Amino acid sequence: MPDEHMPFPSVAATETEPHVLVVDDDGEIRTLVAKFLRDNGFRVSTARDGREMRDVLAVAAINLVVLDIMLPGTNGLDLARDLRRTSTLPIVMLTAKGDETDRVVGLEIGADDYIAKPFSPRELLARIKAVLRRVNIAPVVSGTPGKLFRFEGWTLDPARRELTDPAGVVVDLSTGEYDLLLSFIEGPQRVLSRDQLLDRAHNRVASGFDRSIDVQISRLRRKIEPTEDAPPMIKTVRGAGYMFVPKVERA
Numbered sequence: 001m002p003d004e005h006m007p008f009p010s011v012a013a014t015e016t017e018p019h020v021l022v023v024d025d026d027g028e029i030r031t032l033v034a035k036f037l038r039d040n041g042f043r044v045s046t047a048r049d050g051r052e053m054r055d056v057l058a059v060a061a062i063n064l065v066v067l068d069i070m071l072p073g074t075n076g077l078d079l080a081r082d083l084r085r086t087s088t089l090p091i092v093m094l095t096a097k098g099d100e101t102d103r104v105v106g107l108e109i110g111a112d113d114y115i116a117k118p119f120s121p122r123e124l125l126a127r128i129k130a131v132l133r134r135v136n137i138a139p140v141v142s143g144t145p146g147k148l149f150r151f152e153g154w155t156l157d158p159a160r161r162e163l164t165d166p167a168g169v170v171v172d173l174s175t176g177e178y179d180l181l182l183s184f185i186e187g188p189q190r191v192l193s194r195d196q197l198l199d200r201a202h203n204r205v206a207s208g209f210d211r212s213i214d215v216q217i218s219r220l221r222r223k224i225e226p227t228e229d230a231p232p233m234i235k236t237v238r239g240a241g242y243m244f245v246p247k248v249e250r251a
Contacts, residue, residue, distance in 0.1 A: 018132055019043040019061060023053045023076070024068040024094065033066065036121040037128075050074040063135075064128060067111075068094040069102050077105055084110035090131045090175055094119070107215040112175040134175050135161075149185050151246040152233065154224065156185060163224075171223055176216050181224075184234065184244035193241040217242060 018041075022033050025048050034044040045060055047053040049072050056062065065083070069076035080091050093106040093114040103114050112131045115124055149156040153166030161178055163171045173181065183197055197213045217234055224233055235243045 017041060017043045018063045019045070020064050020066060020128065021045050021047065021053065021056055021060070021062045022066045023047045023049075023071070023079070024066075025049060025071055026068075029068075033121060033124065037125065040125055042128075048072075050079045053079060062089060064090040064092065064132060066092050066094065066124070066128070069106070070096070077102070077109065080106065080111055081109045084174070088172055088174065090135055092124070092127055092131060103212070104215055107176070107212050108219065110174045110219075131175060134179055148251040149248055150251055151185070151188070151248045152231075155251075156181065158182065165224075173223070174219075176212075177220050177223070180213070180216050180220055184242075185248050188244045188246065188248040191237045191240050191243045197242065 020037055020042050022030055022037075022044060023046070024030050024033075027048075030046045030048075034046055037044045045056050045062070047056055051073070053065070053067075067076045067080055071079070076093060080093065083089060083091065091106075091111045093102070093111045095102040095106065095114050095116050103116075106114055112134075113127050115127055147158070149158070155164045156162070157164070163173055163178070163181065165171055180197065183192065194213050221232075221234055225231075231245075233245055235245050237243055
């Protein structure tokens with residue numbers, strides 16, 4: 001199948017369409033995914049490796065990156081790590097089927113979701129839409145959109161999707177970390193099971209082997225509990241789940 005490599009946005013595309021960058025060295029996968037996404041209302045650019053990915057990101061306003069792990073040269077995990085150092089751009093990783101290690105590492109470095117090869121284009125489309133919804137639509141909490149949430153000197157602004165520490169510094173959160181924190185803040189001081197958190201933060205059915213929530217919680221803890229002697233905000237309740245300890249106030 002001919003390669004449909006398109007390093008730049010389509011001239012005919014409208015600005016209202018979400019723009020997805022597909023990074024994969026397999027030409028057939030790039031062509032299939034690009035065509036399917038375009039047929040479903042997306043603008044699509046493609047890249048074969050990290051160099052081409054950077055070229056696209058330098059000239060195009062991308063809304064989400066679909067990034068394969070197994071790439072020539074710099075692999076997808078290293079590319080995601082580099083991207084996350086300077087950007088909160090949503091990332092959906094493509095991993096080898098059943099490779100839990102790659103999934104866990106991808107989430108640890110800040111990927112927002114993953115899908116295993118071989119995959120259904122419809123499932124990839126659903127994952128992309130779910131991530132974009134979490135990024136672009138400010139949540140409405142109990143009928144009070146735009147209200148601030150305060151806990152232990154921290155402030156979460158749902159309208160801006162922005163977390164500020166007690167010193168007034170904005171703390172960068174991945175999409176998954178933000179959704180997880182919001183889930184805790186909406187239900188403080190009560191135990192939430194992994195299934196509940198997966199449903200809220202990832203919008204997918206939980207699996208007994210899915211460590212994604214544990215990984216996201218570990219990352220979130222490092223950001224809101226920066227020192228080992230800091231009082232725990234997220235308590236592990238053995239055999240039951242997790243509980244957000246601080247009292248949450250609305251402002």
